[in-house]
Amino acid sequence: MTLSRRPGALLALASIAVAFAAADTYVVVLALPDMMATAGVPISDLQRAAPIISGFLLGYIAMLPLIGRIADLRGRVPVLVMSLVVFAIGSFVTAFSWDLGSMVTGRFLQGVGGGGLVPATLALVADLYPAPRRAVPLGVVSAVQEIGSVLGPLFGALVLALTVWQAIFMVNLVVAVLLALTLLLVTRTAPAERPELARREVRSGAPRGRLWPDPLALLALGVAVAAYVVLALRPARIQQDLTWGQLFIPYAGDGRWLTPLGVTVIGAVAVLVARCFLARRPLVDLRSWLGALRQADLPGATLLAIALGGIVLAFATADPEVQVFAPQGRWYLLGSLAASIALVLHLRSASAPLIPRAALRERPAWGALLVSLLTGAALIAALVDIPIYARTTLYPDSQLMAALVLVRFLVALPVGAVVGGQLTRRYSPGPVAALGMACAALGFLAMSRWDEGSLTHPSSTLVLLLCGFGFGLALAPVNAALLAHTDAAVHGVATALVVVARMIGMLVGISALTTIGLRRFHAALATGRTPEDAALIQEHVVFLGAAGCAAIAGVLALVLLGGRQSIREPSQAS
Structure with missing residues (x-):
């Protein structure tokens, strides 16, 4: 077949x-x-x-x-x-x-x-x-x-x-x-x-057809796996044996990699890599993969990895109770900025850049990145703070029950994705994505007015379903607009960038929204509010911020992802 x-x-x-x-x-x-x-x-x-x-x-x-x-x-x-x-x-x-x-x-x-x-x-x-x-x-x-x-x-x-x-x-x-x-x-x-x-x-x-892997590479792989498992587990029976126990004694220092077992793992991996380069029928054709790395613009990829890595480390290592990003985050972000500038210069001069210069030339293509960024910032608030709200109010002693509240949101998300896909076949992705983000924004606005007993009311389920349906509705048109307005030869890197945009939005969004919410939490405590009331105020602030992100994403989708034109093949779009 x-x-x-x-x-x-x-x-x-x-x-x-x-x-x-x-x-x-x-x-x-x-x-x-x-x-x-x-x-x-x-x-x-x-x-x-x-x-x-x-x-x-x-x-x-x-x-x-x-x-x-x-x-x-x-x-x-x-x-x-x-x-x-x-x-x-x-x-x-x-x-x-x-x-x-x-x-x-x-x-x-x-x-x-x-x-x-x-x-x-x-x-x-x-x-x-x-x-x-x-x-x-x-x-x-x-x-x-x-x-x-x-x-x-x-x-x-x-x-x-x-x-x-x-x-x-x-x-x-x-x-x-x-x-x-x-x-x-x-x-x-x-x-x-x-x-x-x-x-x-x-x-x-x-x-x-049939593949005949290199037997020496398979042997080296087996030795490396077995030796690594023994090195990690250090079975007492082997370790205490007078003969076999010497495998765990380091040649120098006290590190595991300097023991006979550690050296065996390193040697077996070296043989495996060598065979993958030299064998006629390698287990993995590393030569062709290395060629693909060079062809894909490894210097540009390195600069982009540094730029993205700086953002990840700045926000992922922060303590949101006191800061949006970590104390050393300013240095991470400075390095990210320097790498970004170098990347722009590299992409303008490279003969075969990582991101071809015309790859995102059409407005719906780069617009999808902006919409995805803000969608991620709003989505992470639902994924993280709906269970936190449930734990704060209805289920203070059950992490599992609090997490299950999110299921009401989740069950609507794939339904919205299918409906969004169907609508995108008939209408422009811009209005479809905007409608989805409007539903999500309305859901968050309703959550920002929830009190301690809201989860016991049927209306809370409708709100969660509306919010999840809205996010699902927006997923397909954003990706469809991106793929329809980029050439097939760059679909891989284009979709990678839209996923990166959403993940960066999630990192920055949860850090910023949580920090703002916690500051309101402490401010509420200072005015004499109970910890329960202060926690509720914190969640209201986060939900309001998420509603704002969703609303902006909807406006951008309507403006940038296309108005009256439906999805077309790239050749027709150009």
Whole structure:
């Protein structure tokens, strides 16, 4: 069966992968204390554990544009498979980590792999579906991504109730490997009906026919995995044996990597990498991937990664009770500004820049980035503060019940995404997205008037459904407008940028809104209000700020994403 005959299967596989990657963004929220104990970080020193979360976000956001550009050059499916492989490696390293360094390394790799799934999936949808029909699948992918972000903590809570925190990442490892293998099986035959896709997959090295992996590379992989597991677990029976125990004795110092086991891991990985470069049938063709990195403008990608990384670190490491960004955040932002200036100069002079100069020339293309930025700032308020409001009022003793209140919001989001996709097939994406953000803004305005008992009234469910439906309604038209007004050759990097914009909006939005809300909280306490009343005032401020962000996003969508013109193919748009 050809690829074009099974777009539903590919979309389902890619959507499941995106959901797992999104869930991993916040899956450590409940597991963080146990992870800190494993890494030897005291619970009182929570700030030292921040890199466990920010490391994932850094890998997820900073590497997105580069991976999106590689998806344009090398093909969507190979990038999806490789992203799943990197995600699986990161899950493995995290599951068997023993200190903060190995834990952060694993989380960073998970972020890189998870982030790469999103632009490749959105670009794949554009390849599989013509412009008038792609809005609905785009909405499905976007909805699944947002739902995964919230289901992550629930998944973590379920696993922690049954077993240890490492099982969370072992599940991720198994799912990532199974998805990668299934994608390879589904796409073994090139699409006959769409020759341009066939040529792309052939150029990209997509799997065709039977593969015979390098046996020496497989052996090196097995040795590296086994040695790393033993190095991490340090079984007492082996460690106390007079002979085998010498494997844990460092040659110098006291680090694990300087032990015979550590050196074995390093040596096996070195052999694996060498074989992937030199073998006739490598397990992973690193030479072609390195060529794709060079072709994708690695210097430009590095500058953009530094610029985005500075923003992530400035806001993700802040204490919102006292500041919008961290004390060292001004230096992060200064470095981000310097890298941004250098990037602009580089993009203007490079012969093959990371972001082609005409890629976002049309107003709906760059307008989608602005709308996505503000949508992210509003959306994060719902994902974070609706459970906080529920915990403050109706469920002070149950984190699970407070989180389940958000389900009322979530169930409407995919419904809105499907409806938004259907409407975008008939109407311009601008009014559809504006309508969605208007619904979200009205929902937030209603939440800003909630009192202690509002969640017991049926009207609160209607408000949550309206808000979730509004966000879902806006997801598809934003992505559809972007893809319809950019060339197919830059769909990967373009969709990566719109996801980056939303994630940056979420980071900045939650930091700014929470800081403003907490200041109102302390001001209310100073006037003699009870802590319960002050907490309610704090949430009202956050919801009002989110309503403002949603309203501005709606206005920009109406102005920038198109008025009367419907979705067209890029060739017709130009």
